[in-house]
Amino acid sequence: MADTVIIDYGAGNLRSVARAVAHAGYDAEIRSDPGAIEGARALILPGVGAAADTMANLRAAGLVDPLREYIDADRPFLGVCMGMQALFDVSEEGGQHACLGLLPGRIVRFPDGLTIPHMGWNTLSIVRPHPVLDGVEDGTYAYFVHSYHPQPDDPALVIAETEYADVFPSIVGRGNLIATQFHPEKSGAAGLRLYANFLRLALDTGSIAPAAAEAAGSA
Amino acid sequence: MLTKRIIPCFDVDNGRVVKGVSFVALRDAGDPVELAAQYEERGADELVFLDITASSDNRPTVYDMVARTTDQVFIPFTVGGGIRSAEDVRVMLEHGADKVSINTAAVERPELITEGAHGFGSQCIVVAVDAKRRDADDPSAGWEVYTHGGRTPTGIDAIAWVREAVERGAGELLVTSMDRDGHQTGYDLELLRAIREAATAPVIASGGAGTPDHLYEALTTGGADAVLAASIFHFGTYDIAALKQYLADRGVPMRLDAAHAIEDLEGTTS
Secondary structure, three states: OOEEEEEEOOOOOOOHHHHHHHHHHOOOEOOOHHHHHHHHHHEEEEOOOOOOHHHHHHHHHOOOOHHHHHHHHHOEEEEEEHHHHHHOOEEEEOOOEEOOOOOOEEEEEEEOOOOOOEEEEEEEEOOOOOOOHHOOOOOOOOEEEOEEEEEEEOOOHEEEEEEEEEEEEEEEEEEEEEEEOOOOOOOHHHHHHHHHHHHHHHHHHHOOOOOHHHOOOOO | OOOEEEEEEEEOOOOEEOOOOOOOOOOOOOOOOHHHHHHHHHHOOOEEEEEEEOHHHHHHHHHHHHHHHHHHOOOEEEEOOOOOOHHHHHHHHHOOOOEEEHHHHHOOOOHHHHHHHHHHHHHHHEEEEEEOOOOOOOOOOOOOEOOOOEEEEEEEHHHHHHHHHOOOOOEEEEEEOOOOOOOOOOOOOHHHHHHOOOOOOOEEOOOOOOOHHHHHHHOOOOOOOEEOOOHHHHHHOOOOHHHHHHHOOOOOOOOOOOOOOHHHHOOOOO
């Protein structure tokens, strides 16, 4: 049974995520079966594309309930881009699409008048220190490509923000869940560090959560 | 703040970089993957590989190059050349490309843009437009779209075409001025402005870079989101890190923390 699982639901550039994990010094398995989620000690949900397709693919693969159970049990989880957006209640992309409902809030489009997608390197303003960001400095650049962004109901979910006309949350998290709107696997050294921190904490201590990490002395 | 992007472009023929590249410290200056890693280290924001091989027999060579790049390079890269179907897009993404660039095939069958955007997301569909002035001295006469590597005039108006491409789901536009390409006399700023005003998607300026000021003009007066260039980098005339500093000093938002060597990370994880 693989410790680190990258979820394959038929969309997205999984190879680059797997390579980032490998470069960080860990082995991951790309899996699409519900059983892999159950056995994982570190779970990564990547993704690009549209919200409706993402949810349809997750449902068709029978992954929705296992994902909910995994995250409800507060086990180490990293969501990336669409893998972050899918966690919220509703996405407004192409209508109103129900998502996983694990984080309260909506996915909304950038306002008209901006160049869309928001594409390229932008800075992270870290609003809440987090062990997964150990060594990732405030103001670090990360690579974004998206037309929609999260709007969480609970400001306490926001770990980092980024400015594109307005400020939007670029990293959210609670407990053992962390999720990024940008692509750490395409964000050079800082992104690789984020993967390395996530996997080290998840696999060595079983927890990426701020308080638990402090208690374990690894923050 | 969102930064402007500097994008080196490689022409690749049968898996080898063509046009001389005069970097020091390369074991194999013709290997696109080694070159890509070198550019990443110097602060390139993205990379573009253009497969110029006329024959389609070499696809496995291209896929191998894309897979090896994914293994070693952790910034986004685009692959163009020879992509004719949604299946071609899928296979290229599966090997690790972040985006594909389509040109002739999109003009011949615009549905390809729609299919690619629906199937894989707009973020990975770059529509490349080769545009030539109808009147070299008068931008108000407009620009015509050319295909087949600039050999075939289409009669299509470039501004109307980019509007359609974005409506169909193009996530980015790679705009090459055929009047300027290879001349190193500066980008066609009127073309860039006209595209910028017509389209909501990000614009990559291409064709004509010869000096740092040309890049500055494209990113400011031209309104481009990114600049693509080949010879200005490959011949070692301008170092990317120094060039980005130059642009930043003139007020262009640039990512300057990039020269962190990826190798710094090694040893911290095991």
